[in-house]
Ligand code: ADP
């Protein structure tokens with residue numbers, strides 16, 4: 119196992135930032151910690167790094183108890199959202215920094231820096247200063263610097279958070295390819311569910327200092343363990359389980375609320391025994407998908423996502439009468455509000 123976190127709790131004053139967190143991260147895998155702001159992601163990452171001492175629990179790195187090890191002893195690479203490179207040093211010098219303070223033999227260090235420049239696709243930019251690079255290039259230098267000392271574990275705290283959407287998307291794909299090459303156990307913090315889905319092998323969903331679910335991107339999306347996970351990962355309609363749309367469709371529940379993904383709303387222009395009537399109140403083009411806002415006769419508003427093809431087939435117009443039913447819906451026994 120690359121990283122084992124056992125029952126780790128951390129309190130700041132009376133506030134529980136981490137509440138009995140346990141998880142295992144396989145050697146060589148890329149795992150995302152996903153959750154809203156304030157859910158404890160950075161605190162957990164800092165505890166793994168040795169920058170924050172847990173109040174209780176243990177942290178094991180590659181099988182060894184690291185709970186009381188210093189940051190240096192843990193041999194971890196860390197990249198933050200705003201990773202300050204040394205301004206007065208070139209890209210090459212920045213990358214070599216960790217090797218220099220560890221007194222790596224000069225020739226070996228030189229070769230390693232050139233290797234890393236190539237790995238992060240900055241060959242030819244080694245003599246530039248950070249101010250002569252774009253934001254995305256700077257974060258790649260930060261990554262190369264973290265990787266230079268061959269860390270046991272790489273920790274990334276919203277590393278692309280400060281960059282604009284297009285660059286962020288490119289860097290995600292790049293990080294995934296990089297990881298497939300170097301295979302260092304990596305924990306990646308993000309509050310962006312799409313980013314977590316795209317980059318990681320496994321997602322740890324956090325909420326209020328607790329782990330809500332651990333699973334592959336497909337598992338947390340298709341089989342969410344809690345109402346929080348279902349609401350946080352992907353859009354969802356939350357409707358009273360007494361709503362007409364669930365009647366005569368076999369989606370009965372003792373719970374007060376039902377969760378229905380917009381793409382699980384079946385829309386047709388003719389009624390049948392299991393549909394309910396609704397009016398199209400708004401149509402929004404989301405690119406490859408169309409979002410139709412539907413108002414049921416009981417006043418509930420339901421979002422439906424349709425493929426472009428289905429939308430054209432239905433010839434939907436605002437104010438049109440349609441007939442809807444759920445293809446799938448879920449309820450959760452322990453729903454607490456988010
Ligand atoms: P996330 O990274 O998920 O946004 P954090 O782990 O940074 O969340 O923080 C979790 C909570 O703990 C936040 O409400 C934050 O204000 C609080 N917190 C974090 N670090 C400290 C600290 N050093 N002192 C007091 N409160 C802190």
Ligand code: MG
Nearest residue numbers: 159160161275
């Ligand atoms: Mg954070």
